[in-house]
Amino acid sequence: MNHQDAHRRTERLLRWALGLAAFLSSAALWWPLPASAARIKEVAAVQGVRSNPLVGYGLVVGLDGTGDQTTQTPFTTQSINAMLQQMGVTVPPGTSMQLRNVASVLVTAQLPPFARPGQTIDVAVSSIGNAKSLRGGTLIATALKGADGQIYALAQGNLVVGGAGASANGSKVQINHLSAGRVPEGATVERSVPTPLNDSxxxxxxxxxxxxxxxxxxxxxxxxxxxxxxxxxxxxxxxxxxxxxxxxxxxxxxxxxxxxxxxLEKPAARVVLNARTGSVVINDAVTLSTCAVAHGSLTVTISTTPAVSQPNPLAGGDTKVVEKSDIAITQQGGALMQLPPGAKLADVVKALNTLGATPQDLLAILQAMKTAGALNAEIEVI
Missing domain, CATH: 3.30.70 (Alpha-Beta Plaits)
Structure with a gap:
């Protein structure tokens, strides 16, 4: 292959590459972009086919001295007396029962749809007294009732508590929560709930x-x-x-x-504000119109200094310690910034970042933008 043949081959490859690039660029105009797809089971469910909440009151026994203090939770003692009477044990009146290894709890569960008698479900156990820990305890037979007052399951079993703790001489260390736990497959279904699946x-x-x-x-x-x-x-x-x-x-x-x-079509434009944590969530449909925003911060500082008030020797007064408070207000001015219109989420985020505001400040800024008509979205405060 001589130099001219190599040059012709290079020209052919270059023309082919340019043609392919032109085809791909034009295809971007007529070739449909991949849309957001989902299955029907992910966006809808059959009405009436749902789970039902169950709740019951029970006792957890076998605790290592971390149960309820019966002097402050008398209902624990009453529950023990009622249970012992059902078992044929009579406690003499006036007996002082110090049951540090027993805790009163509420037991909750979700009865799934189509659950049949004999099947098992998980239950959650939470202390309602002043028990320090439920770790190592055993839930005794507890009837779980629905909203109609009927018993739908019976719960019993050993608790699984995902925490640990220790205390001595006034010092205490604790990991996770100790006053709540779960009993995996701890409840047996006793009654099923009819569903309208075959009735209509x-x-x-x-x-x-x-x-x-x-x-x-x-x-x-x-x-x-x-x-x-x-x-x-x-x-x-x-x-x-x-x-x-x-x-x-x-x-x-x-x-x-x-x-x-x-x-799935693009969802409605929405901004979700969490007033407790300061979280701000903006979906992809939110757009921003041209607006000008001035943001500044106001800081109030209060400092208290103790001082001694000493009366004259012959005044007959008392020497007292008084507090002197100094209050200072500092305001940091913010320049007036013009935010350009943004048709994409990235543009909106970039415009908000130029303000240098914290998430807590954005709560007020976004609401003010909505009132001014510059924020094209629905604001939801949770």
Whole structure:
């Protein structure tokens, strides 16, 4: 291969590379970008098929002297007396019971849908007295009731407490929380809760969040897969579905539609403010209009100095210690800054960072921007 052939080959490769680059750049205009997709099971669930909270009052025994102080928690002693009476043991009246190895607790659990008698569920145990620790304790048989007052499960077992602690001579060290624990599979289901899964000709899918576009997308995906007229969007939160009549076919039908993919539209612009922690969360749909913001900080400092008030020798007064307080207010001025309009989340974050404000300051700044009409988003304070 001579020099001219090599030069021609280089020109052909260069033309091919330029053509490929032009094709890719034009494809960016007509080729659809990958959209955000999710399965129906991740955005909706069958209405009426849900878990039910259970609660019960019980006793934890076998503690190593870290239980309730019965002088301050008399209900623990009353519970022990009632339990012993049921077991045929009578405690003489007026007996002073110092039960440092017993603690009164509340037991909570979630009864999952379709749970049947004999199945087991996890329970959480929390002290309601002044017990120092539940570590090493055993929960005795506790009836768990629902909102209707009926018993749906029976809990008992050894507690698992994810903490440790020790104290001596007024010193104390503790890791994690010691007055709450769990009993894995500690409750046995005694009664099931009926569900409307097979009772109606029409089932309703409840969306996790109210959104008309999502409801429309869910109904369209079901109709494409199962035929027209099977699903219809009732409102922004509910989609009605007509499943097959048979129980077996109905389960298969629901399993199929749960795994159908839908395209999620961009959510509504929202800013979430946590007033307790100062956290600020902004989603991708938030935009910012042109505005000018001046931010400054105000600091109030109070210093107290003790002083001795000494009266004259013949005044007959008393020598006293008084406190002298000095109050100073310092204000750091902030320059007036113009924030450019931002159509992307990165632009909004960059504009807010130019203010040099702390997350606590942003709570007030964002609310002021919303009032001025410069923040195109809904503000939610939690």
């Amino acid at each position: 000709e029409v089932l309703h899918l409840g969306l996790n969040a109210s959104d008309y576009a999502t409801a429309k997308a869910v109904a369209a995906a079901i109709n494409r897969s199962k035929g027209p007229g099977v699903a219809a969007a009732v409102d922004g939160r509910t989609v009605s579905v007509r499943p097959p009549a048979g129980s077996d076919d109905r389960i298969s039908f629901l399993a199929d539609i749960e795994n159908l993919s839908i395209v």
